[in-house]
Amino acid sequence: MAQRIKPFLVNNGPLLTTITIFILVYVMGGRLYPAMQKPQVFFNLFINNAALLIVSIGMTFVILTKGIDLSVAGMIALTSAASAALLVNGVNPVVVMILMLLMGIVFGLAMGSLIYYLKVEPFIVTLMGLFFARGMAYIITLASLTIKDPFYRYLALTKLNIPLFEKAYVYIPSLVGPLLLLVAIYLANFTRFGRTVYAIGNNEQSAMLMGLPVARTKITVYAFGGFCSALAGIVFSISLLSGYGGYAPGMELDAIASVVIGGTMLTGGVGNVIGTLFGVLINGTIVSILQFNGTLSSWWTRIGVGVLTLVFIGIQSLFYMRKKHS
C-alpha cells in the first residue's frame, strides 16, 4: 500500500497542489470575512463563473495539444450579440441555441484547419479569430441589445434549491459547467480521442509515427473549443439577458490562467480538466474575497491572477527543465 502512495503523489502532484491552494484560499477567506462562511458563497462561485468554467474546459483540451485559443471571449461576445439579434426577431430560443452551437463548431473548425493545414501559429490564428468575432458582434449590433425572450428569462431567473442546504440555490445555467465537466472527464480519460490529445501534446511527431489521427484530432480540439465558447456565450447571454460585442473583455486570459493554475502545462501533454475546475474556483474565490473586502479595487484580481499565472508558469518551466535533463 505504502508503495503505491509515492507514485500516486508524484503523478498527481500538480492537481493535489491546486486543490490544496483552493482549500487554503477559501478557508483563509472564511477566516477573514465570516460572511464568506455561508454555503451560498460556495455555490455563488458556480453561478458567477458559469461561463468561465465552460470556456476553460474547452481551453484545457486545446492547451493539452500544445496549442492556445485566444478567441474564446470574442466568441462569447459574438454568441451573445447574435442570440440577442435573433431573439429580437422572434426566432425560437431553442433554435437559437442550436444555431449558436453550430456557429461555434464551424468557427473552431475553420481556425483548426488554418492552424493545421496552413501551418499558421495557433496564437496568431486565434488572436485574429478574437478580433474577427468581436468585429462581427459589433456589426450585428453597435450597442448592447436586450433579450426579452420568456424562455431565456425563465432560465435566468429560476432558482434551483440545493438539497441538504436550505437557503442555498443555483440557477439552471450554472449546472451546464459541471455537466460539461463530466463529459470532458469522459472524453479525456475514456476515449481514444482524449488519449490522442495527450499524446499529441507530449510529442506530435511520435503520435504521427504511432499512426494516430493527428490532423483529425487537432482540428476537432479547436472545434470543441469553439463549441465550448459558444455554449459559454449562451450561458453568458442568459445571465446578462443581453448581447454586446464588448462583453467578456479579457476572459480568454482568465481561462488560460484557470487552466494553468489547474496544473495543465502550456507545453502540452500534461494536466487534466479536474484541475481546471479548481483553477476556476480559485479565480472565483479571489474575486469573492476582494468583493467582501470592499475597499480593494477589482483590478487587484487582474494583477493577482496575472501573478499567480506567472508563478505557475515559472514552476512549470522549472519542472520542464528538470525533466529534460534527467
Added chain:
Amino acid sequence: MKNNTPLFNRIRENRLFWPLVALALIFIFNAIFSPGFFKLGILDGHLYGNLIDVFNNSAPLMLVALGMTLVIATGGIDLSVGAVIAISAAMGAVLINPVFGNEEITNAVAADPTLTNTPLWLVVVVTLVAGTLCGLWNGMLVSRAKISPMVATLILMVAGRGIAQLIERGQIMTIYYKPYHWFGNGFILGLPVSIYIVAVVYLLAWLLVRKTSIGLFIESVGLNSKSTYYSGISEKNVKLFAYTFCGFCGAVAGLILGSYIHAIDANNIGLNYELDAIFAVVIGGTLMSGGRFSLLASIVGALIIWTFTITMYIFGVPANALLAGRAVLVLVVILLYSDYARIFLNKFFDRKGSKHGATN
C-alpha cells in the same frame, strides 16, 4: 526570361513596393469616390484636413509598429503593447493630476490649465521609463527565463491593464494641463508634433539597427539562432534589446495618445493595438517567423491601416465594424507571404489537375 528591365525588377523586389502599392490603391479609391479627402486648409496657423488626421492618428500606431517589428524579427511577439501604452500613460497622468488623493477636481482647478503636480519634463521622462521597464520585464522573461514570447507577454497583457487601473485608482483621468496636450495636438511648422516625434524615434531606431550591428544580429537570430550562437553572438542580449525597445515605443505612443484625447482610460487606451501593430509589421513583409525586417515598411503599414480606417469613417462605417475585416486581412497577408500556404495551395491545385496520380 521576363522582359522587365533590371530597374523595374529591383523596384519590385524592394520591401516597400507592395505596401506602397496598397497605399496608392487606397488613395486612388479616395480620389475617385471622395475627392474631399485630399483637401488641405489652413486653420489657426496650421494645416488641417483628412490627411493631417491620418498622420496624427497613425503616429502612435507607427511607433508601436516600429517596436513590434524588431520583436517579431527576432522570432517573437509582444501581445502586451496595449497594456504598456496604458501603464505609461497612466504613470504620466497620475503625476500631472493637480489634486491630491481622492479630492474631486473642482471647477476652479479645471479652469486653470497651468496646474500640475510635476514639471512636464519629469512627466515625460517617467512615462518613457515606465514603458521601457515594461519592455525590459518582457525581455527578461523571454531571454533569461526562457519563457515563450507569447506566454511571457500574455502575462503583462493580463495584469497590465490592472496595474494601469491601480495607478489611476480606478478613475479615468482627464488632463487639463495645457502643455501636455501639445504632444498630440500641437503643430510645428504647420505639421502635427506627433509626426516629428515619429520621425525622431524612427531615426533613433534606424541608427541603432542599421548603423550598428544590432540590426544584422536581430535578423540573424530570427533566421537561425543556432548558427548565430556558434558565431559568437549573444542571442539573449539581442532579444532583450528588442523587447525593451518595443516597451519604449509603447511608452512614446502612450504619451501621444493620452495627450491627443486629453484623457487616459486604463481600460480602453490603446485597445486592439496588438492587432494593428501585427498587421502593420506583416504588411511590411516581415515574416512572423522572424528574420529580415524593414522599419520603413512597417511605418507604411501603419499608414495603410489608418488611411483605410479614415476612408471608412468618411463613408460612415464605424470603427468597430472594421474590426472583423482587419482580422481577416491580417491572416490573408500572412498567408500571402507564407511558404507553407503556397506549397499547400500548389498541392491542392495539382491534385485537382492531374488525374493520373503522382509520378514518383
Added chain:
Amino acid sequence: MADSQNILSMNGIRKSFPGVTALEDVDFSLRKGEIHALIGENGAGKSTLIKVLTGVEHPDAGSIELDEKLVQVRSPQHSQELGISTVYQEINLCTNISVAENIMLGFEPYRFGGIDWKKMNALASEATKRLDVDIDVTQPLGNFSVAIQQMVAIVRSLEVASPKILILDEPTSSLDVNETTQLFNVIRKLKSEGIGIVFITHFLDQVYEISDRITVLRNGKLVGTYNSASLPRIELIGKMLGRSLTELDEVSKAKQKSEQKKDMECLVEAKGLGLTGSIEPIDLELHASEVVGLAGLLGSGRTEIANLIFGIDTPDKGSLTIRGKKISHFSPLASLENGIALCPEDRKAEGVVGDLTIRENIILALQARYGWFKFIGTQKQYEIAEKYIKLLGITTPSPDQLVKNLSGGNQQKVILARWLATDPQVLILDEPTRGIDVGAKAEIQKLVLLLAQEGKSIIFISSELEEVLRTSHRIIVMRDHKKAAEYPGDVDDQTIIQTMAGIL
C-alpha cells in the same frame, strides 16, 4: 538458424535529393529469423534506405519485394500494414501517458462506450512479460529509463501489427552494458520467432555480438554484404572508410613541402579535459604551424572534443589553456576573443544563415567579436567579402547572393571565410569536406596546409581516412569517447584502422 528464404529484397534502389545522390543502385536483402546489421558512416545512406523501406521516401528507381512479391510502400502507415515495424533512435512514444497506453494507443479495448482500462493494463502486462520485461504498466512511460522505454517501443511495434520485419535504428545509443544485454536477449527471442531484424548501429562490438550478416554502405553505394562470422573487424573498417580518388595526390605533395618545425609554440593545451557523458578526460596539445588530424568512427567523440575546445559545451573535468591563458569561461564569443574558430559539422543547422547574403555570413563572426557598436562599415564589409570570395574561389555572381542558393561546397567555403576573417590562431574544422565535390575538397585541403604554413594551428576532423592522412602532421585516433592513440603524420592507414578496431 536463419532460413535461406528472403522475406525482404531491395534491388537497385536509387534516391536523389536536390544536389545530392543519397542512394545509388543499392541492394539489400533480409532472411527469415535473421539479424542483419546495416552500417556506414554519416552520409553513407543508411537512413535514406530505411526511409525508402518504411515509405517515408519513395525511390527514384529500383524495386522492393516482400516474400518475393513486388510491393510499393506508400507511407509509414502502409509499411506497418505490410508487416514492417520500426523502432527509431529517438523513442517515438509519449512519456506523459502510461506504458500500457503507449503500447495500445490507437487500439485500446473498449467496454460500454469507454476505454476498458483494466483490460488494457492486463493485455499490456502480458505483452511486456512475453519479452521478459517486468514493470508496472500503469506508470507513465517517462518514469522509466531510456532502456525500458526502448523495450516498450519494441513491445508496441509487436502488438500493433504482427511484423515480419523489425527495423531497429541505433537502439543501443543511450543504453549501458546491462541494458544492452537485456535488449539483445529480447532481440534473440524475436529472432527465434522467425522475425527478420534490421539492426542499424555504429557500435562494431555489438555488430559482431549479435548479427548474422553485415551490409556496408559508403557514399550512397553498396560496398557489400557479408557473413559476420567470416569478416574480420579490420576488413570491415577498411570497407567502411574506403578509398578516394588520386586527384587528391596533389595535396600529399603540398604536405611534403611543409615540414613541421620542432619546438613550435604550444597554442592549445588540454589536460584531462572532459565532460561527463560526452568525453572521457583527454590530454591534447596543439602547436603553431601544425595540422592535427582527429580520426575515429562515428560516435567516437570527435565533435564532442571540438565543441569543448571551442566552448559550445562547458567541461566538468580538467583544464584548457589557450596561449598560456587558462580558460574559465566557456562560450563561442570567449573562444573568438581568444583566437579560436570552429567550422561546425552540420553546416545547415549550425553554420550558414541561409537567408543572409554571402557578405553578411562572412563578416558575422568578426562583427560578433567587435560587438554591437563597433560597426564594420558597409564598404569595408564588401572589401572583406570580396577578399575571401577571391581567396577561396567561391563561385558567385556577387556578394549579395543569398547563401542558401549556393552549392554545398561554396557554402562550406563561406563558413570557412567567416572564421578566417576573424584571423584565428587556432582553427577547428569538423568535417569540412562532407558533401562536397572532389575538386572543392582538394582546394580546401590545400588551404588547410597553407594556413598551417602561415603559423596557424589546425584541428582537422574527418571520417575520410585518406583526407586525414593527407593533410595532418599528427593524428589522434578517438574511440568510444576516449583518446585511443596518437601517431605522427606519416603513419600508415592500417595502423589507424587497427586502432579504431581496438586491436592496437
